[in-house]
Amino acid sequence: MKEISKLMGYRSDIRVVDATLRDGGLVNNFYFTDDFVRDLYLANIRAGVDYMEVGYKASREMFDENKFGKWKFCKEDDLRAMFGDNNTELKLGVMADVGRCDYKNDILPKSESVLDLIRVATYLNTIPSAVDMIENASAKGYEVTCNIMAISNNHGNDLEVALDILGKTPVDVLYIVDSFGALYPEQIQRLADTFMNFATKYNKKIGIHAHNNQQLAFANTIEAVGDGVDWLDGTYAAMGRGAGNCAMELLLGFLRNPKYNLYPVLQFVEKHMKKLQKEGVVWGYDLQYLMTGLLNQHPRSAIDFTNKGREDYVEFYKEIVAQD
Amino acid sequence: MKEISKLMGYRSDIRVVDATLRDGGLVNNFYFTDDFVRDLYLANIRAGVDYMEVGYKASREMFDENKFGKWKFCKEDDLRAMFGDNNTELKLGVMADVGRCDYKNDILPKSESVLDLIRVATYLNTIPSAVDMIENASAKGYEVTCNIMAISNNHGNDLEVALDILGKTPVDVLYIVDSFGALYPEQIQRLADTFMNFATKYNKKIGIHAHNNQQLAFANTIEAVGDGVDWLDGTYAAMGRGAGNCAMELLLGFLRNPKYNLYPVLQFVEKHMKKLQKEGVVWGYDLQYLMTGLLNQHPRSAIDFTNKGREDYVEFYKEIVAQD
Numbered sequence: 070m071k072e073i074s075k076l077m078g079y080r081s082d083i084r085v086v087d088a089t090l091r092d093g094g095l096v097n098n099f100y101f102t103d104d105f106v107r108d109l110y111l112a113n114i115r116a117g118v119d120y121m122e123v124g125y126k127a128s129r130e131m132f133d134e135n136k137f138g139k140w141k142f143c144k145e146d147d148l149r150a151m152f153g154d155n156n157t158e159l160k161l162g163v164m165a166d167v168g169r170c171d172y173k174n175d176i177l178p179k180s181e182s183v184l185d186l187i188r189v190a191t192y193l194n195t196i197p198s199a200v201d202m203i204e205n206a207s208a209k210g211y212e213v214t215c216n217i218m219a220i221s222n223n224h225g226n227d228l229e230v231a232l233d234i235l236g237k238t239p240v241d242v243l244y245i246v247d248s249f250g251a252l253y254p255e256q257i258q259r260l261a262d263t264f265m266n267f268a269t270k271y272n273k274k275i276g277i278h279a280h281n282n283q284q285l286a287f288a289n290t291i292e293a294v295g296d297g298v299d300w301l302d303g304t305y306a307a308m309g310r311g312a313g314n315c316a317m318e319l320l321l322g323f324l325r326n327p328k329y330n331l332y333p334v335l336q337f338v339e340k341h342m343k344k345l346q347k348e349g350v351v352w353g354y355d356l357q358y359l360m361t362g363l364l365n366q367h368p369r370s371a372i373d374f375t376n377k378g379r380e381d382y383v384e385f386y387k388e389i390v391a392q393d
Numbered sequence: 394m395k396e397i398s399k400l401m402g403y404r405s406d407i408r409v410v411d412a413t414l415r416d417g418g419l420v421n422n423f424y425f426t427d428d429f430v431r432d433l434y435l436a437n438i439r440a441g442v443d444y445m446e447v448g449y450k451a452s453r454e455m456f457d458e459n460k461f462g463k464w465k466f467c468k469e470d471d472l473r474a475m476f477g478d479n480n481t482e483l484k485l486g487v488m489a490d491v492g493r494c495d496y497k498n499d500i501l502p503k504s505e506s507v508l509d510l511i512r513v514a515t516y517l518n519t520i521p522s523a524v525d526m527i528e529n530a531s532a533k534g535y536e537v538t539c540n541i542m543a544i545s546n547n548h549g550n551d552l553e554v555a556l557d558i559l560g561k562t563p564v565d566v567l568y569i570v571d572s573f574g575a576l577y578p579e580q581i582q583r584l585a586d587t588f589m590n591f592a593t594k595y596n597k598k599i600g601i602h603a604h605n606n607q608q609l610a611f612a613n614t615i616e617a618v619g620d621g622v623d624w625l626d627g628t629y630a631a632m633g634r635g636a637g638n639c640a641m642e643l644l645l646g647f648l649r650n651p652k653y654n655l656y657p658v659l660q661f662v663e664k665h666m667k668k669l670q671k672e673g674v675v676w677g678y679d680l681q682y683l684m685t686g687l688l689n690q691h692p693r694s695a696i697d698f699t700n701k702g703r704e705d706y707v708e709f710y711k712e713i714v715a716q717d
Contacts, residue, residue, distance in 0.1 A: 343706075
């Protein structure tokens, strides 16, 4: 049983990361208005959020700039136009996907960028590339996280091998990423234990990024807090791919550190997120996401179901159960 | 840490209770169509659900029969018209509220009723009346649960005193009811420990009925499973007062006992629950319920906010924070 002090007190090592633009951008192809982004930035500052992930550093050779909003690419000019020199307590980060980022060119030296943090996203089978990206970003002067996606697909001791390799890199934070929303809290606890073994050995922090396929994104995140995980991802109104993420408003309501303020989050959700939903931008828990989560599958089939406006949930279930 | 066997195996003592008609009835004043109720009954049978709570035994002196559907009163004639003699594995139950049920007259001897289970709902300050109702129902031949509502408002050792009194009655199951959706999983764990002390001493079972104000109804329910709680309430599509309950489809997806089947639940949700929602029946997680849950308040103000179609969430927050 967790200590009662963990509910009444707080750990000052906790870091809250707002991933709304990045994971939410997967819902609307990163077409956020400048007004939205500016208000989000200000809300994060007022809420005491520690990091704001403002999008991806996606390869402009692989992705057409005319088909996505600017937050998929996060060019320095666009960042400066929005955040200036960012002379605030809020740090700014981007995600860089293994295999989909021209990191050697597109990630500038820290001294030339308003960014503070590079989040390297990888699967377990692309760890060597992740290591190269981590070393590159660290040498350029950034804080670096490594986000191990689809963690529920770990086989055998692949994860332990990966964590041991990553532990020897300059990465600062090792992230548990439940991309499929497939995990229950007690599985998070076990994963956190595994991560903690290597984090302790190599002096790293641990983070969690959850998805809400089984309405467990918030529950899994607070489970992780009790297990020693310090870096916590949330998104406003839980906006994120498919079933969405851990809602920032739930997370800040839970955390007891007086540096965090719920009120600006509520204001932002009322003003902007409810508006997005009214405009027809769709994300969040629904039956089709429960199904892919339960079956430990990538949500792409469920997202396709959603985008087509299908309502034959049972038929969809029969489709995805029979994957032989 | 919980045993890994709890995820891969199952406890045969688990009992699943479908509370859709009862808690969901609070959303639509119990105006369910006969077609809905018949299909729900059949879905429960096919899904292997153990108990179906079909409504309330509400006092017809206090409540006007013309203002509510028949499932608020559950008269024997109405039960027989729908369920016949119920020669199935599925047991039927009703809720009887302390102070709002003419239980001496309206609850027939078991030999004259198709019902199997009486669920006595009480607050901590009405335990003596609950005891009388428990003894009455037990003497008439029913299985009996005692559902201690608003458990998050327990002061000092009131709960221990109540559990010791209830332990000496013929009640079969002691229920943790998080009416306000205010509790986190580790608080559920602590409550379950307290309940377990008395359940062990008096040979009772423990149950849980959760609300989804903080998207924790399912998480708190599976936390409770790991803590030895056997009776689990769910509702289809989480239909229930305010933020709703633990979704039956999530719960049956989690439970590993092969007697439970998810498929008929999915069929029912697609056919009936999605239809209800399209018709404008509103329940489920939203900001206003997060707020009352976080502040450990009864959801009535949030329900009123919902029913009025208000969208000024921040204004509502200011209203309910300032309750002096």
